Amino acid sequence: MIGTTRKQVLGLLISGLLVSGAYADEAERVSALEADNCFPRGELRGDINNGKALHYEHCVACHGLTGQADVVVMHMDETPPDQSDPEYMQTLSDGYLYIAICRGGEGVGKSYVMSPWGDFFTDQEIKDMVAWVRTFSDT
Numbered sequence: 678m679i680g681t682t683r684k685q686v687l688g689l690l691i692s693g694l695l696v697s698g699a700y701a702d703e704a705e706r707v708s709a710l711e712a713d714n715c716f717p718r719g720e721l722r723g724d725i726n727n728g729k730a731l732h733y734e735h736c737v738a739c740h741g742l743t744g745q746a747d748v749v750v751m752h753m754d755e756t757p758p759d760q761s762d763p764e765y766m767q768t769l770s771d772g773y774l775y776i777a778i779c780r781g782g783e784g785v786g787k788s789y790v791m792s793p794w795g796d797f798f799t800d801q802e803i804k805d806m807v808a809w810v811r812t813f814s815d816t
Contacts, residue, residue, distance in 0.1 A: 757791070
């Protein structure tokens with residue numbers, strides 16, 4: 678992989694993770710990106726239990742079990758902000774969280790290390806994760 682940038686390597690790693698976690702009924706799923714170009718609409722807090730399951734499967738490696746980013750991740754220049762901090766989380770709207778999940782870190786002016794998930798998750802799944810993330814700070 679000589680000559681490959683860090684961003685390209687990360688993209689390859691993430692792509693491998695996404696392929697390994699593909700759904701059997703992929704043809705029936707419509708991603709949030711495909712459905713509405715990651716535009717948050719309606720009630721943005723969904724099913725907490727489904728959000729918890731999705732978070733555990735896809736987000737814990739970087740954000741930790743409770744959103745405190747209490748994990749060591751070698752590819753990060755800095756750890757994500759503490760999602761259990763109510764003062765910080767009150768500054769973020771549900772729409773911001775939705776777009777951050779859907780479009781990734783770069784979509785909200787943050788690190789490219791957080792991949793855009795909008796082509797993988799449905800609109801409802803992103804709303805479910807927004808609801809779960811909010812439980813960390815009770816906001």
